[in-house]
Amino acid sequence: MIKLIVSDLDGTLLGFDKKIKEEDKRAIQLAIENGIDFAVASGRMDIEILEVLKEIEQKAHRVSQNGAYIYTKTDVSLHSAAFEPDIARQIYKEAKQLEAIVLVCNENTNFIEEMNEHVSELQKRLFYGLCEVPNMSGTIGADILPSKITVLAENEVITSFQQQIMERFGDVVDTFISEPRCLDIMPKNISKGNALRSLMNHLDVQPEETACFGDAFNDIPMFRLTPYSFVMSHAHPDVKKEARYIVDSVSEAVQIILTEINQPNLTQK
Incomplete structure (x- = not known):
């Protein structure tokens, strides 16, 4: 039953x-x-x-x-749960090298370094707006303790980056493709x-x-x-x-x- x-x-x-x-x-x-x-x-x-x-x-x-x-x-x-700040910073810096939207998330806020026209479309699917944070790398571990990093890009980019992240950080993170063109990077065992x-x-x-x-x-x-x-x-x-x-x-x-x-x-x- x-x-x-x-x-x-x-x-x-x-x-x-x-x-x-x-x-x-x-x-x-x-x-x-x-x-x-x-x-x-x-x-x-x-x-x-x-x-x-x-x-x-x-x-x-x-x-x-x-x-x-x-x-x-x-x-x-x-x-x-949240990332170790050094790990989150390293992953964020690598994600920012991609042609992608990168979100850093704590429990109740999704943060982004810079707004643009692509982000406007994304916000239509959210119940709460994104919070713009310049110099994200410097903020991680200080004002923001991330529990999730989300990368939004074409599927080929997502698949390649997922493999890259697991090869480098697989002992401390897990990754999930939560929907097409969306990769969620989580602390290990989450x-x-x-x-x-x-x-x-x-x-x-x-x-x-x-x-x-x-x-x-x-x-x-x-x-x-x-x-x-x-x-x-x-x-x-x-x-x-x-x-x-x-x-x-x-x-x-x-x-x-x-x-x-x-x-x-x-x-x-």
Whole structure:
């Protein structure tokens, strides 16, 4: 029986317009009404997850920035993590050599060294604007303790840079392609999977009692934790092969949980 549903946001529960489909919203509400706990796991900041939850009109456990931060639905902090400043500075300087947008993120702010027309398009997808910080390298470790560095560029650039970073810093960082043309660089052992494991331990929920929904490479660590993993049908083939179920929407995944996986329990009621 599924007791906990964990959903990714962008590309899964959340559209590029920052909206949730009505059928997905109703599905999450129905799952909660049926006694299933709900969590969100995203590369976004916690304050952005809270904005999404306002639309659902529900409280939820929250895994933000790919697992750097974990909060329960009662706002108890279970985990937080940040880079060693010297490592963050080195990675940032290398990323700035690319033809790319580079964001430095702490828990509640996305920072950028210089605004331009490309950044304006990016801001349309954010719930909170970017904060411009000249001389970013000098600020890292002083005023900013980064928990994530995001590089936005063409896929070929992203793939090459990911390999470069793992070769040089693989003992102290992990990397995830969280969506096309987007590379997230995290402190070592920070992932949605490790965060979900911590949350499950806190809630005393077992892997076979957990279902997770996602669509990107940073969701794979979650998929590997539970036999009930649901991937969106638009996902990359390498992501699809990591999940048990392929679905078109969150509402379809919830329907499978309520009518097939949890059906014996519902029948007993």
